[in-house]
Amino acid sequence: MKKLAVLLVIAAFVGTACFAIAADKPAKVTYEVKMGNVTFDHAKHEGLTDCATCHHTGDQQPCKSCHDGTKAPASKDAYHKNCKDCHKKEGKGPTKCKECHVK
Numbered sequence: 001m002k003k004l005a006v007l008l009v010i011a012a013f014v015g016t017a018c019f020a021i022a023a024d025k026p027a028k029v030t031y032e033v034k035m036g037n038v039t040f041d042h043a044k045h046e047g048l049t050d051c052a053t054c055h056h057t058g059d060q061q062p063c064k065s066c067h068d069g070t071k072a073p074a075s076k077d078a079y080h081k082n083c084k085d086c087h088k089k090e091g092k093g094p095t096k097c098k099e100c101h102v103k
């Protein structure tokens with residue numbers, strides 16, 4: 001009986017830990033832009049490359065916390081470069097305005 005209780009406690013702990021990690025990463029992010037909203041499927045992109053390809057500073061802060069046009073290039077340029085350059089290089093994923101910016 002005692003053994004089972006210990007296992008249950010461990011299971012609950014591991015379960016909470018996994019949940020905490022999963023909750024930090026967004027499944028999808030939607031950027032509201034006048035010319036059309038952009039939907040970024042984070043979960044899908046995680047399998048395509050390393051975290052650091054996009055989170056290039058090693059931590060996982062929102063891009064705009066640095067990309068405000070003073071500390072780092074403006075966010076529009078950073079996103080366009082990150083997103084479009086890879087899609088071009090891979091020959092997969094949208095590269096035309098209206099393929100990302102959907103009204």
Ligand code: HEC
Nearest residue numbers: 024025026029045046049050051054055060061062063064
């Ligand atoms: C293809 C690019 C890309 C890859 C690969 C990627 N991310 Fe992200 N991640 C983003 C973008 C874009 C956001 C949205 C944040 C923003 O726009 O400011 C984000 C958001 C996050 C956030 C939330 C940040 C916040 O505070 O809002 C976390 C945590 C995170 N990513 C972790 C990870 C981890 C861990 C991996 C690897 C398993 C990973 N990401 C892979 C692009 C990427």
Ligand code: HEC
Nearest residue numbers: 054055056057061062063066067071072073078079081082
């Ligand atoms: C902690 C601050 C910080 C965060 C967070 C950050 N960046 Fe950056 N980023 C920089 C700095 C500073 C530069 C310019 C210096 C350099 O080229 O390394 C840069 C450069 C870039 C460049 C190259 C720009 C160019 O014109 O060559 C891209 C693309 C980029 N970041 C994308 C992103 C994306 C996408 C995110 C979020 C997933 C992000 N960055 C998060 C600080 C940050």
Ligand code: HEC
Nearest residue numbers: 038039040041048049053079082083086087090092093094
């Ligand atoms: C490291 C390379 C890489 C980066 C960086 C990247 N993508 Fe992608 N993206 C891909 C690939 C590869 C596909 C095609 C996946 C497939 O067809 O299975 C794709 C597909 C997509 C699609 C098609 C629909 C979907 O969700 O599958 C959208 C929209 C998209 N990307 C948006 C973005 C945005 C917005 C960013 C920047 C925040 C971004 N991507 C950054 C590689 C990348």
Ligand code: HEC
Nearest residue numbers: 031032033038075076079080083084094095096097100101
């Ligand atoms: C791969 C996807 C993708 C493609 C292709 C793309 N964009 Fe974007 N665009 C984004 C993302 C992501 C943002 C960042 C939105 C934000 O900062 O909230 C953005 C931001 C913008 C903004 C800035 C909006 C603002 O509020 O600052 C403009 C304007 C824009 N894009 C125009 C264009 C034009 C014009 C094209 C075609 C030449 C284009 N985009 C192609 C993903 C894309």
